[in-house]
Amino acid sequence: MKHRHIIGCLIAGALCAGPAMAQELTGTLKNIKETGAITLGYRDSSIPFSYLDDNQKPIGYAMDICYKIVDAVKKELKLDKLEVKLNPVTSSTRIPLLANGTIDLECGSTTNNTERQKQISYTNTHFLTASRYVTKKASKINSIDDLKGKSVVSTAGTTNIKQLTEANAARGLNINIIPAKDHAEAFLMVETDRAVAFVMDDILLASLVAGSKAPGDYVISKDAFSKPEPYGIMLRKDDPAFKKVVDAATAALYTGGEGQKIYDKWFTQKIPPKGLNLNVPISSELKNEFAKPSDSPDPDSYK
Protein backbone atom coordinates (compact mmCIF):
# COMPACT_ATOMS: atom_id res chain seq x y z
CA MET A 1 0.00 0.00 0.00
CA LYS A 2 2.68 2.41 1.03
CA HIS A 3 4.71 1.79 -2.15
CA ARG A 4 1.73 2.24 -4.37
CA HIS A 5 1.07 5.58 -2.72
CA ILE A 6 4.58 6.81 -3.44
CA ILE A 7 4.40 5.69 -7.07
CA GLY A 8 1.09 7.55 -7.42
CA CYS A 9 2.72 10.72 -6.23
CA LEU A 10 5.60 10.33 -8.66
CA ILE A 11 3.27 9.86 -11.62
CA ALA A 12 1.21 12.90 -10.65
CA GLY A 13 4.38 14.95 -10.35
CA ALA A 14 5.67 13.87 -13.74
CA LEU A 15 2.35 14.70 -15.42
CA CYS A 16 2.37 18.21 -14.02
CA ALA A 17 5.98 18.93 -14.84
CA GLY A 18 5.95 17.43 -18.35
CA PRO A 19 3.98 19.89 -20.51
CA ALA A 20 5.51 22.94 -18.84
CA MET A 21 8.92 22.04 -20.16
CA ALA A 22 7.70 21.22 -23.65
CA GLN A 23 5.84 24.49 -24.41
CA GLU A 24 7.49 27.79 -25.19
CA LEU A 25 4.40 29.78 -24.19
CA THR A 26 4.13 30.45 -20.47
CA GLY A 27 1.67 31.73 -17.91
CA THR A 28 -1.57 33.36 -19.00
CA LEU A 29 -0.87 33.20 -22.75
CA LYS A 30 -0.31 29.45 -22.54
CA ASN A 31 -3.48 29.05 -20.57
CA ILE A 32 -5.52 31.10 -23.06
CA LYS A 33 -4.16 29.09 -25.98
CA GLU A 34 -4.95 25.78 -24.28
CA THR A 35 -8.48 26.66 -23.21
CA GLY A 36 -9.35 28.90 -26.15
CA ALA A 37 -10.89 31.35 -23.69
CA ILE A 38 -9.98 34.52 -21.82
CA THR A 39 -11.85 35.71 -18.75
CA LEU A 40 -12.51 39.39 -18.05
CA GLY A 41 -13.41 40.57 -14.57
CA TYR A 42 -15.99 43.39 -14.52
CA ARG A 43 -17.53 45.61 -11.83
CA ASP A 44 -21.29 45.87 -11.59
CA SER A 45 -21.62 49.56 -10.81
CA SER A 46 -18.41 51.40 -11.60
CA ILE A 47 -19.98 53.92 -14.00
CA PRO A 48 -18.77 54.60 -16.70
CA PHE A 49 -15.75 52.27 -16.46
CA SER A 50 -17.40 48.92 -16.02
CA TYR A 51 -21.06 48.37 -15.12
CA LEU A 52 -24.17 46.47 -16.08
CA ASP A 53 -26.61 47.90 -18.62
CA ASP A 54 -30.35 47.21 -18.58
CA ASN A 55 -29.77 43.77 -20.15
CA GLN A 56 -27.35 42.86 -17.33
CA LYS A 57 -24.51 42.95 -19.82
CA PRO A 58 -21.23 44.51 -18.61
CA ILE A 59 -20.31 47.60 -20.60
CA GLY A 60 -18.13 50.65 -20.10
CA TYR A 61 -14.94 52.47 -20.95
CA ALA A 62 -12.63 49.86 -19.37
CA MET A 63 -14.65 47.04 -20.97
CA ASP A 64 -14.15 48.57 -24.43
CA ILE A 65 -10.41 48.75 -23.78
CA CYS A 66 -10.38 45.15 -22.57
CA TYR A 67 -12.12 43.96 -25.74
CA LYS A 68 -9.35 45.66 -27.76
CA ILE A 69 -6.80 43.78 -25.64
CA VAL A 70 -8.66 40.53 -26.32
CA ASP A 71 -8.39 41.21 -30.08
CA ALA A 72 -4.63 41.72 -29.72
CA VAL A 73 -4.23 38.50 -27.71
CA LYS A 74 -6.20 36.60 -30.34
CA LYS A 75 -3.93 37.96 -33.07
CA GLU A 76 -0.77 37.24 -31.07
CA LEU A 77 -1.76 33.61 -30.48
CA LYS A 78 -3.02 33.25 -34.06
CA LEU A 79 -6.34 31.87 -32.86
CA ASP A 80 -9.40 31.70 -35.16
CA LYS A 81 -11.76 31.90 -32.25
CA LEU A 82 -11.27 33.22 -28.76
CA GLU A 83 -14.11 32.86 -26.34
CA VAL A 84 -14.55 35.78 -23.92
CA LYS A 85 -15.87 34.80 -20.52
CA LEU A 86 -17.15 37.44 -18.13
CA ASN A 87 -16.89 37.18 -14.39
CA PRO A 88 -18.17 39.76 -11.88
CA VAL A 89 -15.71 41.04 -9.27
CA THR A 90 -15.97 43.37 -6.29
CA SER A 91 -13.24 45.34 -4.59
CA SER A 92 -12.86 42.42 -2.14
CA THR A 93 -12.78 39.60 -4.68
CA ARG A 94 -10.71 41.11 -7.48
CA ILE A 95 -7.32 40.12 -6.02
CA PRO A 96 -8.10 36.50 -5.05
CA LEU A 97 -9.88 35.86 -8.36
CA LEU A 98 -6.95 37.28 -10.32
CA ALA A 99 -4.42 35.34 -8.22
CA ASN A 100 -6.18 31.99 -8.51
CA GLY A 101 -6.63 32.31 -12.27
CA THR A 102 -10.43 32.79 -12.40
CA ILE A 103 -10.00 36.08 -14.27
CA ASP A 104 -7.15 37.15 -16.56
CA LEU A 105 -7.81 40.90 -16.66
CA GLU A 106 -9.68 43.18 -14.26
CA CYS A 107 -11.49 45.83 -16.27
CA GLY A 108 -12.63 48.51 -13.86
CA SER A 109 -11.46 51.56 -11.98
CA THR A 110 -8.62 50.29 -9.80
CA THR A 111 -6.07 52.83 -8.60
CA ASN A 112 -2.49 51.99 -9.52
CA ASN A 113 -0.06 52.55 -6.64
CA THR A 114 3.30 51.25 -5.49
CA GLU A 115 1.94 49.33 -2.53
CA ARG A 116 -0.50 47.37 -4.70
CA GLN A 117 2.16 46.65 -7.31
CA LYS A 118 3.76 44.26 -4.84
CA GLN A 119 0.78 42.00 -5.45
CA ILE A 120 -0.29 42.56 -9.07
CA SER A 121 0.70 44.36 -12.28
CA TYR A 122 -1.06 47.09 -14.25
CA THR A 123 -1.07 47.85 -17.92
CA ASN A 124 -0.93 51.41 -19.29
CA THR A 125 -3.01 53.94 -17.38
CA HIS A 126 -6.48 54.48 -18.87
CA PHE A 127 -7.66 57.29 -16.61
CA LEU A 128 -6.40 59.88 -14.15
CA THR A 129 -8.48 61.12 -11.27
CA ALA A 130 -7.92 63.36 -8.26
CA SER A 131 -9.49 63.12 -4.84
CA ARG A 132 -12.20 65.81 -4.46
CA TYR A 133 -15.42 66.18 -2.51
CA VAL A 134 -19.07 66.62 -3.31
CA THR A 135 -21.38 68.77 -1.18
CA LYS A 136 -24.93 70.04 -1.39
CA LYS A 137 -24.99 73.56 -2.86
CA ALA A 138 -27.21 74.52 0.08
CA SER A 139 -24.45 73.79 2.59
CA LYS A 140 -22.22 76.53 1.05
CA ILE A 141 -18.86 74.79 1.35
CA ASN A 142 -16.40 76.63 -0.90
CA SER A 143 -13.03 75.25 0.13
CA ILE A 144 -11.43 72.46 2.13
CA ASP A 145 -11.10 74.88 5.08
CA ASP A 146 -14.89 75.27 5.18
CA LEU A 147 -15.10 71.61 6.18
CA LYS A 148 -13.57 72.50 9.56
CA GLY A 149 -15.39 70.73 12.41
CA LYS A 150 -17.96 69.13 10.09
CA SER A 151 -18.81 65.47 9.43
CA VAL A 152 -17.25 64.21 6.21
CA VAL A 153 -17.74 60.74 4.76
CA SER A 154 -15.46 58.63 2.57
CA THR A 155 -15.43 54.99 1.56
CA ALA A 156 -13.58 52.69 3.96
CA GLY A 157 -10.35 51.19 2.72
CA THR A 158 -9.83 53.61 -0.16
CA THR A 159 -6.84 55.81 -0.85
CA ASN A 160 -9.26 58.76 -0.55
CA ILE A 161 -10.07 58.22 3.13
CA LYS A 162 -6.35 57.98 3.76
CA GLN A 163 -5.74 61.35 2.06
CA LEU A 164 -8.61 62.89 4.01
CA THR A 165 -7.15 61.57 7.29
CA GLU A 166 -3.75 62.98 6.42
CA ALA A 167 -5.10 66.39 5.40
CA ASN A 168 -7.22 66.49 8.55
CA ALA A 169 -4.18 65.93 10.74
CA ALA A 170 -1.81 68.17 8.76
CA ARG A 171 -4.15 71.18 8.52
CA GLY A 172 -5.78 70.79 11.95
CA LEU A 173 -9.29 70.75 10.44
CA ASN A 174 -10.88 68.73 13.25
CA ILE A 175 -13.17 66.96 10.74
CA ASN A 176 -15.29 64.08 12.02
CA ILE A 177 -14.43 61.41 9.44
CA ILE A 178 -17.13 58.78 8.82
CA PRO A 179 -16.09 55.65 6.92
CA ALA A 180 -18.80 54.16 4.67
CA LYS A 181 -19.02 50.65 3.29
CA ASP A 182 -19.27 51.62 -0.39
CA HIS A 183 -19.69 54.64 -2.67
CA ALA A 184 -23.46 54.40 -2.90
CA GLU A 185 -23.79 54.38 0.88
CA ALA A 186 -21.33 57.23 1.29
CA PHE A 187 -23.32 59.32 -1.17
CA LEU A 188 -26.50 58.40 0.70
CA MET A 189 -24.94 59.92 3.81
CA VAL A 190 -24.56 63.27 2.04
CA GLU A 191 -28.03 62.96 0.52
CA THR A 192 -29.56 62.39 3.99
CA ASP A 193 -27.37 65.07 5.67
CA ARG A 194 -25.48 62.60 7.87
CA ALA A 195 -22.35 64.17 6.39
CA VAL A 196 -21.79 67.50 4.64
CA ALA A 197 -19.27 66.18 2.14
CA PHE A 198 -18.10 62.94 0.50
CA VAL A 199 -14.42 62.66 -0.45
CA MET A 200 -13.79 60.42 -3.46
CA ASP A 201 -12.22 60.20 -6.93
CA ASP A 202 -13.77 63.10 -8.84
CA ILE A 203 -14.95 60.93 -11.72
CA LEU A 204 -16.88 58.62 -9.38
CA LEU A 205 -18.44 61.67 -7.74
CA ALA A 206 -19.48 62.96 -11.16
CA SER A 207 -21.24 59.68 -11.94
CA LEU A 208 -22.94 59.55 -8.53
CA VAL A 209 -24.20 63.12 -8.93
CA ALA A 210 -25.37 62.49 -12.50
CA GLY A 211 -27.30 59.45 -11.31
CA SER A 212 -28.85 61.08 -8.23
CA LYS A 213 -32.44 62.23 -7.80
CA ALA A 214 -31.57 65.93 -8.04
CA PRO A 215 -28.20 66.38 -9.81
CA GLY A 216 -28.59 70.17 -9.64
CA ASP A 217 -28.41 70.15 -5.82
CA TYR A 218 -24.77 69.03 -5.70
CA VAL A 219 -21.46 70.61 -6.50
CA ILE A 220 -18.04 68.98 -6.86
CA SER A 221 -15.17 70.93 -5.31
CA LYS A 222 -12.40 72.76 -7.16
CA ASP A 223 -10.03 71.96 -4.27
CA ALA A 224 -8.41 68.54 -4.44
CA PHE A 225 -6.94 66.33 -1.74
CA SER A 226 -4.47 64.71 -4.14
CA LYS A 227 -2.70 64.97 -7.46
CA PRO A 228 -4.36 63.10 -10.35
CA GLU A 229 -3.81 59.38 -9.69
CA PRO A 230 -3.73 56.68 -12.37
CA TYR A 231 -6.32 53.93 -12.92
CA GLY A 232 -5.08 50.75 -14.58
CA ILE A 233 -6.36 47.41 -15.82
CA MET A 234 -4.95 44.70 -13.55
CA LEU A 235 -3.21 41.53 -14.59
CA ARG A 236 -1.22 38.88 -12.77
CA LYS A 237 2.27 39.78 -11.58
CA ASP A 238 5.37 38.03 -12.91
CA ASP A 239 3.88 37.20 -16.31
CA PRO A 240 6.07 39.34 -18.62
CA ALA A 241 4.95 37.66 -21.85
CA PHE A 242 1.27 38.43 -21.27
CA LYS A 243 2.02 41.93 -19.95
CA LYS A 244 4.01 42.67 -23.11
CA VAL A 245 1.06 41.80 -25.35
CA VAL A 246 -1.39 43.78 -23.20
CA ASP A 247 0.91 46.82 -22.95
CA ALA A 248 1.52 46.82 -26.70
CA ALA A 249 -2.23 46.60 -27.38
CA THR A 250 -3.15 49.47 -25.06
CA ALA A 251 -0.24 51.63 -26.24
CA ALA A 252 -1.32 51.21 -29.86
CA LEU A 253 -4.89 52.06 -28.89
CA TYR A 254 -3.95 55.27 -27.06
CA THR A 255 -1.30 56.64 -29.41
CA GLY A 256 -3.39 55.83 -32.50
CA GLY A 257 -6.21 58.17 -31.44
CA GLU A 258 -8.75 55.43 -30.94
CA GLY A 259 -8.34 55.74 -27.17
CA GLN A 260 -9.57 59.33 -27.37
CA LYS A 261 -12.64 58.19 -29.37
CA ILE A 262 -13.52 55.56 -26.77
CA TYR A 263 -12.98 58.16 -24.06
CA ASP A 264 -15.35 60.64 -25.71
CA LYS A 265 -17.98 57.94 -26.15
CA TRP A 266 -18.15 57.25 -22.39
CA PHE A 267 -17.34 60.62 -20.84
CA THR A 268 -18.82 63.31 -23.07
CA GLN A 269 -21.87 61.63 -24.61
CA LYS A 270 -25.05 60.07 -23.30
CA ILE A 271 -24.42 56.59 -21.93
CA PRO A 272 -26.82 53.72 -21.25
CA PRO A 273 -28.93 52.71 -19.42
CA LYS A 274 -30.40 56.06 -18.30
CA GLY A 275 -28.88 58.33 -20.95
CA LEU A 276 -26.68 60.19 -18.46
CA ASN A 277 -23.98 62.47 -19.74
CA LEU A 278 -21.03 62.83 -17.40
CA ASN A 279 -19.63 65.82 -19.31
CA VAL A 280 -16.03 65.27 -18.31
CA PRO A 281 -13.78 66.25 -21.25
CA ILE A 282 -10.34 64.65 -21.37
CA SER A 283 -7.80 66.30 -19.04
CA SER A 284 -4.47 67.60 -20.27
CA GLU A 285 -2.68 65.04 -18.06
CA LEU A 286 -4.53 62.12 -19.64
CA LYS A 287 -3.95 63.57 -23.12
CA ASN A 288 -0.21 63.57 -22.41
CA GLU A 289 -0.41 60.02 -21.09
CA PHE A 290 -2.22 58.86 -24.23
CA ALA A 291 0.63 60.35 -26.30
CA LYS A 292 3.21 58.58 -24.14
CA PRO A 293 1.49 55.55 -22.52
CA SER A 294 2.84 54.60 -19.11
CA ASP A 295 2.04 52.17 -16.31
CA SER A 296 3.76 54.23 -13.63
CA PRO A 297 2.07 54.37 -10.22
CA ASP A 298 3.64 57.78 -9.52
CA PRO A 299 1.21 60.74 -9.91
CA ASP A 300 4.14 63.10 -10.53
CA SER A 301 5.06 61.31 -13.73
CA TYR A 302 1.77 62.38 -15.37
CA LYS A 303 2.36 66.12 -15.64
Add this chain to the structure above:
Amino acid sequence: MNYNWNWHIFFEPNPTGAGTYLDMLMSGLLLTIKTALLAWVIALIFGTIVGILRSLPSKTASWIGFGYVEFFRNMPLLVQLFLWFFVLPELLPRSAGLWLKQLPNAPFWTAAIGVGLFMSARVAVQLAAGIASLPRGQKNAATALGLTTAQGYRYILLPMAFRIIMPPLTSEFLNTVKNTSVAITIGLIELTGQARAMQEFSFQVFEAFTAATAMYLAINIVVVTGMRFLERSLAIPGYITGK
Protein backbone atom coordinates in the same frame (compact mmCIF):
# COMPACT_ATOMS: atom_id res chain seq x y z
CA MET B 1 -1.98 30.19 -7.76
CA ASN B 2 -0.03 33.34 -8.50
CA TYR B 3 -0.13 35.07 -5.12
CA ASN B 4 2.58 36.91 -3.32
CA TRP B 5 2.33 35.77 0.32
CA ASN B 6 3.67 38.26 2.79
CA TRP B 7 3.08 37.41 6.43
CA HIS B 8 5.33 40.28 7.52
CA ILE B 9 2.66 42.69 6.33
CA PHE B 10 1.20 42.83 9.85
CA PHE B 11 4.32 44.54 11.12
CA GLU B 12 4.52 47.07 8.32
CA PRO B 13 3.17 50.58 8.98
CA ASN B 14 -0.38 51.10 7.73
CA PRO B 15 -1.13 54.06 5.47
CA THR B 16 -3.37 55.86 7.96
CA GLY B 17 -0.18 56.78 9.79
CA ALA B 18 -1.22 55.28 13.11
CA GLY B 19 0.96 52.22 13.75
CA THR B 20 1.13 48.92 11.89
CA TYR B 21 -1.48 46.85 10.08
CA LEU B 22 -1.67 44.70 13.20
CA ASP B 23 -2.63 47.79 15.22
CA MET B 24 -5.37 48.45 12.70
CA LEU B 25 -6.79 44.96 13.15
CA MET B 26 -6.46 45.19 16.93
CA SER B 27 -8.45 48.43 17.02
CA GLY B 28 -11.12 46.63 14.99
CA LEU B 29 -11.04 43.72 17.43
CA LEU B 30 -11.53 46.08 20.36
CA LEU B 31 -14.52 47.70 18.66
CA THR B 32 -16.01 44.27 17.90
CA ILE B 33 -15.69 43.29 21.56
CA LYS B 34 -17.21 46.56 22.80
CA THR B 35 -20.13 46.36 20.37
CA ALA B 36 -20.75 42.70 21.17
CA LEU B 37 -20.74 43.24 24.95
CA LEU B 38 -23.12 46.18 24.80
CA ALA B 39 -25.38 44.32 22.35
CA TRP B 40 -25.41 41.28 24.64
CA VAL B 41 -26.41 43.34 27.68
CA ILE B 42 -29.26 44.88 25.65
CA ALA B 43 -30.26 41.43 24.37
CA LEU B 44 -30.39 40.02 27.91
CA ILE B 45 -32.43 42.90 29.34
CA PHE B 46 -35.01 43.08 26.54
CA GLY B 47 -34.99 39.32 26.03
CA THR B 48 -35.84 38.78 29.71
CA ILE B 49 -38.70 41.28 29.66
CA VAL B 50 -40.21 39.90 26.47
CA GLY B 51 -39.61 36.27 27.54
CA ILE B 52 -41.59 36.92 30.70
CA LEU B 53 -44.36 38.65 28.74
CA ARG B 54 -44.67 35.60 26.52
CA SER B 55 -45.09 33.26 29.48
CA LEU B 56 -47.61 35.37 31.44
CA PRO B 57 -51.19 34.17 31.67
CA SER B 58 -52.44 37.53 30.32
CA LYS B 59 -53.52 37.32 26.65
CA THR B 60 -52.47 40.91 25.91
CA ALA B 61 -49.00 40.40 27.39
CA SER B 62 -48.37 37.26 25.38
CA TRP B 63 -49.61 39.00 22.19
CA ILE B 64 -47.19 41.86 22.76
CA GLY B 65 -44.38 39.37 23.36
CA PHE B 66 -45.38 37.43 20.24
CA GLY B 67 -45.47 40.58 18.10
CA TYR B 68 -42.07 41.74 19.35
CA VAL B 69 -40.39 38.41 18.72
CA GLU B 70 -41.82 37.97 15.24
CA PHE B 71 -40.95 41.57 14.29
CA PHE B 72 -37.30 41.24 15.24
CA ARG B 73 -36.55 37.68 14.24
CA ASN B 74 -38.29 37.64 10.86
CA MET B 75 -36.26 40.45 9.31
CA PRO B 76 -32.65 39.98 8.23
CA LEU B 77 -30.25 41.71 10.61
CA LEU B 78 -28.72 43.60 7.69
CA VAL B 79 -32.08 45.11 6.80
CA GLN B 80 -32.77 45.99 10.44
CA LEU B 81 -29.50 47.89 10.84
CA PHE B 82 -30.18 49.71 7.60
CA LEU B 83 -33.66 50.69 8.80
CA TRP B 84 -32.38 51.96 12.15
CA PHE B 85 -29.56 53.92 10.61
CA PHE B 86 -31.01 55.38 7.43
CA VAL B 87 -34.79 55.19 7.65
CA LEU B 88 -35.63 55.96 11.29
CA PRO B 89 -34.12 59.51 11.26
CA GLU B 90 -36.18 60.33 8.15
CA LEU B 91 -39.41 59.34 9.90
CA LEU B 92 -38.77 61.70 12.80
CA PRO B 93 -39.46 65.45 12.64
CA ARG B 94 -36.66 67.15 10.71
CA SER B 95 -34.86 68.71 13.69
CA ALA B 96 -34.98 65.50 15.76
CA GLY B 97 -33.79 63.51 12.74
CA LEU B 98 -30.89 65.86 12.17
CA TRP B 99 -29.94 65.69 15.85
CA LEU B 100 -29.95 61.89 15.68
CA LYS B 101 -27.85 61.87 12.52
CA GLN B 102 -25.20 64.13 13.96
CA LEU B 103 -24.69 62.24 17.22
CA PRO B 104 -21.05 61.26 17.61
CA ASN B 105 -20.32 57.54 17.15
CA ALA B 106 -23.74 56.99 15.59
CA PRO B 107 -22.70 53.74 13.83
CA PHE B 108 -21.48 52.25 17.12
CA TRP B 109 -24.66 52.97 19.09
CA THR B 110 -26.90 51.99 16.21
CA ALA B 111 -25.03 48.72 15.74
CA ALA B 112 -25.05 47.82 19.45
CA ILE B 113 -28.76 48.60 19.80
CA GLY B 114 -29.69 47.01 16.46
CA VAL B 115 -27.79 43.77 17.09
CA GLY B 116 -28.96 43.80 20.73
CA LEU B 117 -32.65 44.01 19.81
CA PHE B 118 -32.27 41.38 17.09
CA MET B 119 -30.66 38.98 19.56
CA SER B 120 -33.18 39.87 22.29
CA ALA B 121 -35.93 38.18 20.27
CA ARG B 122 -33.92 34.96 20.32
CA VAL B 123 -33.16 35.26 24.04
CA ALA B 124 -36.87 35.86 24.68
CA VAL B 125 -37.91 32.67 22.88
CA GLN B 126 -35.36 30.65 24.81
CA LEU B 127 -36.32 32.12 28.14
CA ALA B 128 -40.00 31.45 27.42
CA ALA B 129 -39.09 27.84 26.55
CA GLY B 130 -37.04 27.59 29.76
CA ILE B 131 -39.99 28.79 31.83
CA ALA B 132 -42.34 26.44 29.99
CA SER B 133 -40.04 23.52 30.70
CA LEU B 134 -40.51 23.92 34.46
CA PRO B 135 -43.12 21.63 36.01
CA ARG B 136 -46.44 23.48 36.45
CA GLY B 137 -46.29 22.62 40.15
CA GLN B 138 -43.56 25.18 40.72
CA LYS B 139 -45.77 28.07 39.74
CA ASN B 140 -48.67 26.64 41.71
CA ALA B 141 -46.45 26.16 44.75
CA ALA B 142 -45.32 29.77 44.52
CA THR B 143 -48.94 30.93 44.44
CA ALA B 144 -49.81 28.60 47.33
CA LEU B 145 -47.00 30.14 49.38
CA GLY B 146 -48.69 33.50 48.94
CA LEU B 147 -46.16 34.97 46.48
CA THR B 148 -47.45 37.47 43.94
CA THR B 149 -46.86 36.77 40.24
CA ALA B 150 -43.88 39.14 40.25
CA GLN B 151 -42.40 37.48 43.31
CA GLY B 152 -43.03 34.03 41.82
CA TYR B 153 -41.02 34.99 38.76
CA ARG B 154 -38.32 36.74 40.75
CA TYR B 155 -37.69 34.01 43.33
CA ILE B 156 -38.86 30.73 41.74
CA LEU B 157 -39.30 30.68 37.96
CA LEU B 158 -36.57 32.96 36.58
CA PRO B 159 -33.64 31.58 38.63
CA MET B 160 -34.58 28.05 37.54
CA ALA B 161 -35.30 28.95 33.91
CA PHE B 162 -32.06 30.88 33.43
CA ARG B 163 -30.00 28.05 34.83
CA ILE B 164 -31.68 25.59 32.47
CA ILE B 165 -31.15 27.69 29.34
CA MET B 166 -27.46 28.44 29.97
CA PRO B 167 -26.13 26.20 27.12
CA PRO B 168 -28.28 27.76 24.37
CA LEU B 169 -27.47 31.21 25.78
CA THR B 170 -23.80 30.42 25.18
CA SER B 171 -24.60 29.93 21.49
CA GLU B 172 -26.54 33.18 21.40
CA PHE B 173 -23.62 35.03 22.96
CA LEU B 174 -21.35 33.62 20.24
CA ASN B 175 -23.87 34.67 17.59
CA THR B 176 -23.92 38.18 19.02
CA VAL B 177 -20.16 38.45 18.60
CA LYS B 178 -20.33 37.20 15.02
CA ASN B 179 -23.37 39.30 14.10
CA THR B 180 -21.52 42.52 14.90
CA SER B 181 -19.67 41.98 11.60
CA VAL B 182 -22.86 43.02 9.79
CA ALA B 183 -22.41 46.52 11.25
CA ILE B 184 -19.89 47.28 8.53
CA THR B 185 -22.92 48.18 6.35
CA ILE B 186 -23.57 51.23 8.50
CA GLY B 187 -19.94 52.28 8.59
CA LEU B 188 -18.78 50.67 11.83
CA ILE B 189 -15.18 49.76 11.12
CA GLU B 190 -14.90 46.76 13.43
CA LEU B 191 -12.75 43.68 12.85
CA THR B 192 -14.28 42.72 9.49
CA GLY B 193 -14.18 46.35 8.40
CA GLN B 194 -10.52 46.70 9.32
CA ALA B 195 -9.67 43.44 7.53
CA ARG B 196 -11.36 44.83 4.42
CA ALA B 197 -9.53 48.13 4.78
CA MET B 198 -6.22 46.30 5.17
CA GLN B 199 -6.97 44.31 2.04
CA GLU B 200 -7.75 47.44 0.03
CA PHE B 201 -4.60 49.23 1.16
CA SER B 202 -2.11 46.40 0.86
CA PHE B 203 -3.88 43.94 -1.49
CA GLN B 204 -2.83 41.14 0.91
CA VAL B 205 -6.34 39.66 1.00
CA PHE B 206 -5.65 36.25 2.43
CA GLU B 207 -3.36 37.45 5.22
CA ALA B 208 -5.93 40.05 6.31
CA PHE B 209 -8.83 37.62 6.47
CA THR B 210 -6.77 34.81 8.01
CA ALA B 211 -5.90 37.16 10.84
CA ALA B 212 -9.51 38.29 11.22
CA THR B 213 -10.66 34.64 11.32
CA ALA B 214 -8.09 33.82 13.99
CA MET B 215 -9.23 36.81 16.05
CA TYR B 216 -12.92 35.87 15.86
CA LEU B 217 -11.98 32.32 16.86
CA ALA B 218 -9.96 33.63 19.78
CA ILE B 219 -12.81 35.79 21.14
CA ASN B 220 -15.25 32.94 20.80
CA ILE B 221 -12.94 30.47 22.51
CA VAL B 222 -12.75 32.88 25.45
CA VAL B 223 -16.56 33.19 25.47
CA VAL B 224 -17.08 29.42 25.25
CA THR B 225 -14.58 28.70 28.02
CA GLY B 226 -16.08 31.34 30.30
CA MET B 227 -19.63 30.21 29.65
CA ARG B 228 -18.71 26.52 30.09
CA PHE B 229 -17.39 27.40 33.53
CA LEU B 230 -20.56 29.34 34.34
CA GLU B 231 -22.78 26.54 32.98
CA ARG B 232 -21.06 23.97 35.17
CA SER B 233 -21.27 25.99 38.34
CA LEU B 234 -24.92 26.94 37.77
CA ALA B 235 -26.26 23.61 36.49
CA ILE B 236 -29.23 22.33 38.49
CA PRO B 237 -28.72 18.76 39.68
CA GLY B 238 -31.36 16.49 38.22
CA TYR B 239 -32.14 18.69 35.17
CA ILE B 240 -30.95 18.27 31.57
CA THR B 241 -27.84 20.32 32.12
CA GLY B 242 -27.04 18.99 35.61
CA LYS B 243 -25.61 15.58 36.45
